[in-house]
Amino acid sequence: MKLFLDTAIYEEIEQAVRWGVIDGVTTNPTLIAKAGHDHEEQVKRICGIVGNVSAEVVSEKSDDMIVEGRRIASWHANVIVKVPLTTEGLAAGKVLAGEGVRVNVTLCFSVNQALLAAAIGAYIVSPFAGRLDDINEDGMALVGDIVAAYRQQEIKTKVLAASIRNPMHVTQAALAGADIATMPFAVLTQMFNHPLTEAGQKRFLEDYRRTQEAKPLAAKR
Ligand code: E4P
Numbered sequence: 001m002k003l004f005l006d007t008a009i010y011e012e013i014e015q016a017v018r019w020g021v022i023d024g025v026t027t028n029p030t031l032i033a034k035a036g037h038d039h040e041e042q043v044k045r046i047c048g049i050v051g052n053v054s055a056e057v058v059s060e061k062s063d064d065m066i067v068e069g070r071r072i073a074s075w076h077a078n079v080i081v082k083v084p085l086t087t088e089g090l091a092a093g094k095v096l097a098g099e100g101v102r103v104n105v106t107l108c109f110s111v112n113q114a115l116l117a118a119a120i121g122a123y124i125v126s127p128f129a130g131r132l133d134d135i136n137e138d139g140m141a142l143v144g145d146i147v148a149a150y151r152q153q154e155i156k157t158k159v160l161a162a163s164i165r166n167p168m169h170v171t172q173a174a175l176a177g178a179d180i181a182t183m184p185f186a187v188l189t190q191m192f193n194h195p196l197t198e199a200g201q202k203r204f205l206e207d208y209r210r211t212q213e214a215k216p217l218a219a220k221r
Pocket of ligand 1: 006026027028031106126128130131162163164182
């Protein structure tokens with residue numbers, strides 16, 4: 001399962017890229033608003049350091065979404081165009097996918113919706129697990145169901161577990177067979193943490209320093 005960051009904040013993406021653990025980024029209009037930069041400028045900047053960057057259309061009619069989607073796709077080869085799982089969004093996604101644009105169908109909340117996304121040739125479908133949990137439904141069960149249905153039907157559309165709220169969601173998404181999980185920066189950082197890793201590393205360094213000669217920390221220039 002590939003790990004994506006769900007943010008439009010450049011500094012967070014830069015840090016995660018430096019750690020070497022992420023393969024992409026998902027943005028949405030809310031995340032773009034939070035980052036506080038021009039949409040095009042910010043997406044191009046992000047594409048400069050990481051592949052697979054989802055950028056969402058904000059038009060409401062399919063004809064407008066097609067024009068907007070083409071424009072967004074032209075920003076950078078790393079862009080994946082996000083369309084909503086509505087009749088208008090899917091109609092636009094079908095045309096864009098037919099033109100070779102990688103399409104991410106977002107706001108998916110059921111297996112049937114995921115089948116519709118696959119039917120238009122979407123590259124990615126994004127079930128929003130956390131938002132289902134918020135209304136007392138099982139978001140990760142949906143991710144698992146979509147994976148099972150796609151496998152059964154030999155559908156190639158990638159399942160991206162979205163709306164991830166905690167590190168347990170990431171584990172559950174992997175066990176459910178998701179192709180990708182996208183998460184906020186805070187969740188990515190939590191994934192590194194384990195008290196035994198911290199204690200073990202502290203002990204290794206203490207033992208080494210106690211018994212070995214001090215070595216220069218960095219090569220002299
Ligand atoms: C995915 O592409 C979305 O940007 C995202 O995961 C939405 O998550 P939220 O429910 O935390 O807003």
